[in-house]
Amino acid sequence: MSPARTLPLDVSKLRTEFPVLSRAMRGKRLAYLDSGATSLKPRSVLEAERAYYEQLSSNIHRGVYEFSERATILYDEARTKAAGLINAAAAREVIFTRGTTESINLVGYSWGRKFLKPGDEILTSEFEHHSNIVVWQEVAKATGAVLRFFPLLPHAEGLDPEQLETAFSERTRIVAITGMSNVTGYKPPLRRIAELAHERGAVVLVDGAQMACHEPVDVQALDIDFLAFSAHKMCGPTGIGVLYGRESLLEAMDPFLYGGDMIERVWKDRSTYAQLPEKFEAGTPHIAGAIGFGAACDFVQGVGLEAIAAHERELLDYCLARTRARDDITVYGGINTDDRGGIFSFNFADVHAHDVGMILDSHGVAVRAGFHCAQPLMRVFGVAGTTRASFYMYTDRSDIDALFDGLDAVRKIFL
Numbered sequence: 001m002s003p004a005r006t007l008p009l010d011v012s013k014l015r016t017e018f019p020v021l022s023r024a025m026r027g028k029r030l031a032y033l034d035s036g037a038t039s040l041k042p043r044s045v046l047e048a049e050r051a052y053y054e055q056l057s058s059n060i061h062r063g064v065y066e067f068s069e070r071a072t073i074l075y076d077e078a079r080t081k082a083a084g085l086i087n088a089a090a091a092r093e094v095i096f097t098r099g100t101t102e103s104i105n106l107v108g109y110s111w112g113r114k115f116l117k118p119g120d121e122i123l124t125s126e127f128e129h130h131s132n133i134v135v136w137q138e139v140a141k142a143t144g145a146v147l148r149f150f151p152l153l154p155h156a157e158g159l160d161p162e163q164l165e166t167a168f169s170e171r172t173r174i175v176a177i178t179g180m181s182n183v184t185g186y187k188p189p190l191r192r193i194a195e196l197a198h199e200r201g202a203v204v205l206v207d208g209a210q211m212a213c214h215e216p217v218d219v220q221a222l223d224i225d226f227l228a229f230s231a232h233k234m235c236g237p238t239g240i241g242v243l244y245g246r247e248s249l250l251e252a253m254d255p256f257l258y259g260g261d262m263i264e265r266v267w268k269d270r271s272t273y274a275q276l277p278e279k280f281e282a283g284t285p286h287i288a289g290a291i292g293f294g295a296a297c298d299f300v301q302g303v304g305l306e307a308i309a310a311h312e313r314e315l316l317d318y319c320l321a322r323t324r325a326r327d328d329i330t331v332y333g334g335i336n337t338d339d340r341g342g343i344f345s346f347n348f349a350d351v352h353a354h355d356v357g358m359i360l361d362s363h364g365v366a367v368r369a370g371f372h373c374a375q376p377l378m379r380v381f382g383v384a385g386t387t388r389a390s391f392y393m394y395t396d397r398s399d400i401d402a403l404f405d406g407l408d409a410v411r412k413i414f415l
């Protein structure tokens with residue numbers, strides 16, 4: 001059951017939907033501040049997956065019996081729900097993948113390797129998760145294309161707006177850009193980037209791993225060509241995600257994986273391929289995952305993505321306000337929360353981020369410590385890693401208070 005849409009969120013009611021929040025960690029109330037890594041799962045998602053295995057267990061598309069037909073309907077409905085979540089023009093523009101990483105790889109192989117020529121440019125940023133850099137390094141190696149980076153503001157609060165346009169050249173063919181940094185929560189101006197790219201005939205791929213789960217996303221209004229995101233960061237199961245692609249681009253691309261389900265006709269020496277979206281979904285898909293994902297789409301939309309975004313901004317403001325009273329915390333990403341999502345990355349005095357994380361753990365506070373799959377950005381900041389607290393709809397002020405109490409304990413031990 002989706003909770004009713006409310007603004008502001010009724011967080012204490014919402015929290016009862018997430019069974020794991022009733023568990024203690026290290027004997028303490030759990031303060032789960034690692035939703036940037038993966039979100040918690042509400043009961044409706046757990047039940048949807050379980051119901052498929054318990055009541056319908058069967059493969060989809062090729063069964064000629066009731067359970068298979070019903071599982072197929074649920075699988076297809078999940079695609080329609082995912083398409084609705086991002087306002088795709090058609091459900092066939094939504095390809096189920098294993099997640100953001102696979103979605104970006106799919107574009108790298110099926111679009112990049114086919115369409116990029118030596119000297120063409122791939123424009124990206126130092127804000128990217130490794131999955132949106134390493135893929136393009138490999139595509140550049142294979143095609144002779146060149147990887148270029150948007151210039152950043154002096155303290156890496158964001159892309160430099162003055163140099164946004166000049167980062168493009170006549171050879172820019174694709175912009176591969178995050179929708180929200182998993183390190184600082186920074187949100188690049190996607191609409192403007194898409195405008196600049198399209199004026200030059202380039203396409204735009206947005207890594208939406210941190211975006212699609214935390215704010216309303218409309219691929220048509222943003223006018224972006226590809227969007228990659230993962231179900232597990234938006235209350236859904238692990239091992240399933242989406243590549244949204246503009247239909248004309250997906251049609252022009254070759255399949256990514258070959259085998260069953262993605263074919264139309266197979267002869268001994270050649271094959272023809274299925275229409276979208278099956279063309280990109282070889283083999284038995286993650287059926288339970290897709291069904292759980294469908295339930296997750298219902299859940300986040302029931303809560304309301306605008307309300308979630310507003311709630312997280314309020315938490316970030318609270319967090320930053322608490323930080324201002326102290327001289328032992330360095331915050332990364334600046335203090336302007338207008339273009340930021342609910343992610344708080346920091347270092348505590350000169351204590352190593354892993355030590356901070358371990359002491360917080362002993363206080364029941366779950367955070368992430370390290371380079372967050374973003375080593376180029378760590379180099380920009382001149383640090384080996386940071387401690388990251390990341391929020392979601394179920395995060396409340398007492399989670400943040402627990403974080404700061406934990407930091408007081410770090411202070412007592414190390415300073």
Ligand SMILES: Cc1ncc(COP(=O)(O)O)c(C=O)c1O
Pocket residue numbers: 036037098099100101102129131132178180181182207209210230
């Ligand atoms: C911004 C960003 N991009 C990509 C990914 C990779 O997502 P996944 O591991 O679900 O493929 C993550 C995961 O943390 C992320 O935060």
